[in-house]
Amino acid sequence: MGAIEPTDRGTAAPRTEQWYRCSVEQTLANLQTGTTGLSPEEAQARLLHEGPNALPGKAADPAWLRFARHFNDVLIYILLAAAVATALMGHWTDTLVILAVAVINAAIGFFQENKAEKSLAALRGMLSSTAHVVRNGQKMEIDASELVPGDLIALRPGDKIPADVRLIEVHHLQVEESMLTGESLTVSKQVEALDAEAQLADRTNLGFSGTNISAGNAKGVVIATGAHTELGKINRMIATVDESETPLLRQIALLGKRIFQLILGMMVALFVIGFFWHDYPFGELLLSLISLAVASVPEGLPAIVSIILSLGVQRMARNKAIIRKLPTVENLGAMSVICSDKTGTLTMNEMTVKNVLTASNIFAVEGQSYEPRGRVTLAGATEPVVWAEHGNLAAFVRAVDICNDASLQRGDDGRWSVVGGPTEGALKVLARKAELPQAEVERFAKIPFDSAYKYMARRCDVDGESLIYLKGAPDVLLRMCDRQLGADGIQPLDRAYWEREMGHIASQGLRMLAAAYKPTPGAGHEIDHDDLQQGMVFLGVAGLMDPPRPEAIEAIAMCRQAGIQVKMITGDHPDTAVAIAGMLGMGNDLRAMTGQELEQTSDADLKAVAMQYSVFARTSPEHKLRLVRALQASEQVVGMTGDGVNDAPALKQADVGIAMGIKGTEVTKEAADMVLTDDNFSTIANAVREGRRVYDNLKKTVLFVLPTNMAQGLLIVMAILAGAVVPLSPLQILWMNMATSTTLSFALAFEPGEPGMMKRPPRDARESILNGFAVWRVLFVGGLLTTAAFQLESWMVAGGQDTDHIRTMILHTLVTAQWAYLFNCRLQDQFSLNAGLLRNVALLTVTLGLILLQCLVIYVPFMQTAFHTVALPFSSWLIALGIGVLVFFAVELEKLVIRRWKERR
Known part of the structure; x- marks a missing residue:
């Protein structure tokens, strides 16, 4: 081939992937160097032009900014607006409590979810620290960061190659490149130019930065440094991959927007009705509307979601899966495709x-x-x-x-x-x-x-x-x-x-x-x-x-039973990859698509091809990244496993990046969402099971929390429409939402998985957590609680009770009914008492905690003053419990009717 054009400066190496097609003489000529190396002056000039042989860092956002981002939520905006309004009205207790709720939610999000981005730092740590270089015919050892294109370097057994080099002399050189190529075998190197296009694993006359010399000696000329090396390309891919938002977070954000729009519309309409029709005093009407906003906002929901996800993380850690990013737990439950590296992940990475x-x-x-x-x-x-x-x-x-x-x-x-x-x-x-x-x-x-x-x-x-x-x-x-x-x-x-x-x-x-x-x-x-x-x-x-892991065979079978596709993406030979895939039970009539074929496939065609093939061989880091993106474009929730540096960009792009903890590099672990401490593929299947359990419990929690918010909002709306006194104050509503809803829903986090959970297909990540059934359940239960509260209020008004007593009784009744409804939520479709109390000891714990909290707010004097409550007789507890039992059986009857209707369909 012809000489490669030099850069505009005339001294630095051309940035091209074609060095392996150049002869030694062409390479030296193009780099304007020789067998005696560069002069110190020329090396210094190139260093100023090219920059140091190091990977660029990425500035981290300050802690205050990361904390402030957790206030960027429409539900929090409503609370902050309510806090400002109460402050302007002089209700400082209300203001402080509302602000405390907002700050607590932000703190939970900050400490639970905000992980430092370390993958680029770990990648920089893979570069060699020193290099043996020849300059002006003299051998010397220099800091590897001072290497420049055109430098001659010597390589010895045990060395880490400090930059990308074109080999010019080799003596039985063997290089371990699995971190870049996925190949399990060491690569024998030679110096002859290659005639045809070659994938990274087949460029046998090049040495790559960060790979290790297993045996032999060599000399090479540096062709690329820092960000222009193959390792640098991976660094750039990691840096440009955007963090993907999980389906649940998208749904929670959408739910927040819908609630915000509903509240805003209701507040405007009710202000017009209350001010112009019922002649409410402005201050009293504004306080009622603030009560509506606080009542309708499930401000405890972010905290509840974080707590449930955190508990899922702890359970997974005990089962050898360390979750680095909290929303990953929920993503596992929706995962529909696992793209797995072969070497060291599905196989032992040990020849047999x-x-x-x-x-x-x-x-x-x-x-x-x-x-x-x-x-x-x-x-x-x-x-x-x-x-x-x-x-x-x-x-x-x-x-x-x-x-x-x-x-x-x-x-x-x-x-x-x-x-x-x-x-x-x-x-x-x-x-x-x-x-x-x-x-x-x-x-x-x-x-x-x-x-x-x-x-x-x-x-x-x-x-x-x-x-x-x-x-x-x-x-x-x-x-x-x-x-x-x-x-x-x-x-x-x-x-x-x-x-x-x-x-x-x-x-x-x-x-x-x-x-x-x-x-x-x-x-x-x-x-x-x-x-x-x-x-x-x-x-x-x-x-x-390189034999398959025995446990991987069982895990793949479990994944396929759960409707999860498993795809092998490897740098190995196609025939070897297909044979291993067959042994792993990945399917019948297996065929491999090569990286070269993949390069010739457009993004639009790859979207379809990615779903058809189960084996992709001779792939590069760019190929893996394209495949993950193609699968995501097909609305798949993608998990990607790996242990080498070559896997890191795809791991970061995937919805769930899964790194091997024993054989995985630090780069891979830092780029991943989940790290397997036992390198056992079956741990992934167990993590999927846990992810599905966690999502089920999150959905149960949403269906538990929202009816209460609806009931509180309806009470206020109906009171304003009727021109009556609002049944609950803003602080009483906050107490119910944060102290009781959060406390009770905590028990749902410990619910075990429902039978048959791993035999159903992955849920549609696009489906809202509030589907048609969920909306009906919220309306039905919210209506039950509202009806019970109004009937109770009417009976107590007729009995001549004062406002504080009525509000205390309504507060206590709604809390008790909510506790009874908690048992309805344990099983989504079946009779809830079939679950058995002893399967979830947390139910007893939260029940005792709820009784204690209610006693505090009802009977402790300073709490009575703050929340405007009065002491209730024991008979009131029995009335509230009776209403709760009626709510429980009404919901169970509704579940029975819907279950039989589904069976008939």
């Missing part, structure tokens, strides 16, 4: 040998991950193999164990891990499972693995016999062998057999690795490639895979 193919048999290998436990059996058999009867199998295992640079170790926590590449680690685990007799091995020279020739070789003495072992790609080794080790000894190579059987292994989505050997009697200790060209004996092929 699943079978071994020899010239005579296929053997199955049991066990998961790196734990060296599991039997080796003949395929289809149940008994473990007798190793003495399968000499060619033992020879294969010995070969891959000795021709191997990895080691297996067990940590203090009992978890097994591998030092070295995951593929070689899996072969070490196989050798431990085999439990072969200990051999005396003396290792000599080796030829390290290199992607140029795709094998590794080692010369050694095993029990006194001089051998060369060879391990690598099956197609390469087959070309190098003319014989094979059969059950009865060495025999001619049957290439057709190996190709046929390896085709079966490949169809299972397994990666393959072959081994061969060669006796070298009397030879020396050195080895070169010529030693491998004749006399090699093919031993066999291992089929390896």
